[in-house]
Amino acid sequence: MAAIIEVRDATKRFGAHAAVDRVSLSVAEGEFFALLGPSGCGKTTLLRLIAGFETADGGSIAIDGTDMTGVEPQDRPVGMVFQSYALFPHMTVAGNVGYGLRVTGVAKSEIERRVAETLALVKLDGYAERMPAQLSGGQRQRVALARALVKRPRVLLLDEPLSALDAKLREQMRHELVRLKQSVGITFVIVTHDQSEALSMADRVAVMELGRVRQIAAPDELYEHPNCRFVAEFIGRINLFDGRAAGVVEEAGGRRLIVEGAALGRVGVPMNGASAAASALAVGVRPEKVRLDAAEPDDQRIRLQGRVVEIAYFGETSQIMLALDGGATVSAALTNATRSVRPGVAVGDVLWASWDPADTLVLET
């Protein structure tokens, strides 16, 4: 697949602070790409660099094979949807959507046709003569999308497009965006701080921290194979234990790394590409991969014994937190798979938490 956006070593400084620090990434044509990270990680600045609202202090950005250095925002083949939607309050919905065509001298009849067509695409037929103030949040979002799409950009940039909506509407707009993406077939680049948004919609996600890209991968890859402690902790929940490498053993299933840690004891885990020489490691396991038993499980599983200190009920799952000797805790997520079964666990129970060594993440810190 050809790259539609090619970012090489892009850097943007505000004073002494590098908001975007030597970022390189490439987005494939037709991809749904997400920039994910906590606030202040530089994801919005990176998006604004791509849109041309900021000028990079270093590196280059190419769109569709053309270097964008010195190209004004109005001349870039990208459309942007702003977090605030930024609708023009003094224009009707049709005026807003047709604006980009009007300022570039498209014929009136053509404008009317394409505005109607695009409003139908975002399911806003019949709203053409309304003013933005008369619309709900979700409708304004659709107008903002239509306004950017009517110009048929090669890339649609979306800055936190769902953050202003309430939870139910956000869920609905999520499906809507994926549907829209499929029907127009262009590349979407979305900025979000909400991991569930990024994971559920995007083909690939770039996780950013302090102006740098930490990992670029497909959602499942990010979740199951994070490349560092930051990504592992930022995406989903995880139990992490500090430890250090204490040698490698050859076994039937492959090479195993022996890790020693205060809470963990001495365990053998798959190598996962971790260095056997690393003195400080974090060993992690996702809560839903942890099983709870009253009796000590069979020998293959990594196990820890602890006392139940907290049961948090989330509806579809319950999170059980065990306190281990020495102060560490381990959480297990149990699916409430049937109506009748409450997890047969009570605060104070002493249980075994265990998981398959293959589900263990070994992260260098």
Next chain:
Amino acid sequence: MRHDRLRSWREDGAAFWALTAPPVLWLVAFFVVPLAMVWLVSFAGRGPQGQVLPVATLENYARALEPIHLLIIAKSVAIAVAVTAICVVIGVAMALVIAFAPTRWKNPLLLLVMLPFWTNLLIRTYSWIALLRSEGLVNLGSGWLHEAADALLGLVGLDGLMPAFQPVELLYSTSAVILSLIHIHLPFVVLPAYAALERIDRDCLESSLDLGATPAQTFRLVMLPMAMPGIATGALIAFILALGSFVAADLLGGTDSIMIGNLIQRQFTASNDWQFGAALSFLLLYVTFALVWLNAARRARVPS
């Protein structure tokens, strides 16, 4: 939603009246009553010595519409329109500069706009005399430039080529009146226009650029319409104040630069014709009310 500690005035009448009565009484005694008196006088008859006679008549208003007075009114409106138009052009430009200046420059720049307010109107008007009179700074300055140019030409043997310098008569003209009124009323346009520009969501401007509009199109199609309520309010204030002004025309104007304000002033002093002065005052007030109402109606039509 009602805050528990904020009680309705219905529940706490004593406190409400204790706080409201003084200003209301003040307004009634020193504004409503005198205004009502002037209004009554505008319908009164005039005795041989100018006495106010308790006769109801529309003659005073009829006199205001005589051609000679209509001409003064028309001229005043023309001056006020010119002043307002130039104030809007300069004021919006100034407001733009301030709104897009770096943050640390905004307050100093606003202070510079406000500064003339702290100077007495008469002093501001007299300072224009100092600038514009025949021996004023403008003429002295251009005279000096003229001499300098002459001296330069002299160096290349072209002395005597330029005609002798003649001071330009700038003072005592309608232009001088307009110049001074622009100076006085500019802040009334700059401040509301600045407030309106400052409120515009920067995303809207970036969005316009992103959609392919040039900066000039963005200014014309997005910025100006979004700031229009503030600009219109500023223009309205400037127009009303300029229309009713009389100091500038008095001190800087020529014999034909008389404005409604001067006409009214004259009726209450030299002409001793309060009835006619009152009628003229109220005509001005009716025009003002109509304009304010039009502006309010226009704003109500545009949903924000």
